Amino acid sequence: MDLHLLPEYHALVANGTRTVEVRTASPAKALIRPGDRIVFRTDHDRPVTCEVLRADRYSGFEALLDREDPATIDPAADRDGILAALRGIYPPEREQLGALAIEIVLLVAGHP
Numbered sequence: 001m002d003l004h005l006l007p008e009y010h011a012l013v014a015n016g017t018r019t020v021e022v023r024t025a026s027p028a029k030a031l032i033r034p035g036d037r038i039v040f041r042t043d044h045d046r047p048v049t050c051e052v053l054r055a056d057r058y059s060g061f062e063a064l065l066d067r068e069d070p071a072t073i074d075p076a077a078d079r080d081g082i083l084a085a086l087r088g089i090y091p092p093e094r095e096q097l098g099a100l101a102i103e104i105v106l107l108v109a110g111h112p
Helices: 007-014 061-067 079-089
Strands: 002-004 020-024 037-041 048-058 099-109
Touching: 007 037, 007 048, 007 099, 037 099, 048 061, 061 079, 061 099
Parallel strands: 002 037
Antiparallel strands: 020 099, 037 048, 048 099
């Protein structure tokens, strides 16, 4: 599966400091399972391939952030900053689908 990332988050995945990717639980994303491979892409950076270790579903971003360590999502931001960033990316109707915490491990940078 290929997923697009904003450049600042792509850099965190590529250097191994972002180990939990957060997405809304759209029907396609809700199918992500441990062992799956995800290729993270931006418009300009080299792709980064990761393996899914776990994918946990939550009712929304607040519930997710109540259980997940914010440092695994964005080491430079606190819970409120991450919540604001997520809500800036995803409109309320997307959050209503639920939220996914996808724990990943970096496999190979630059090669899908």
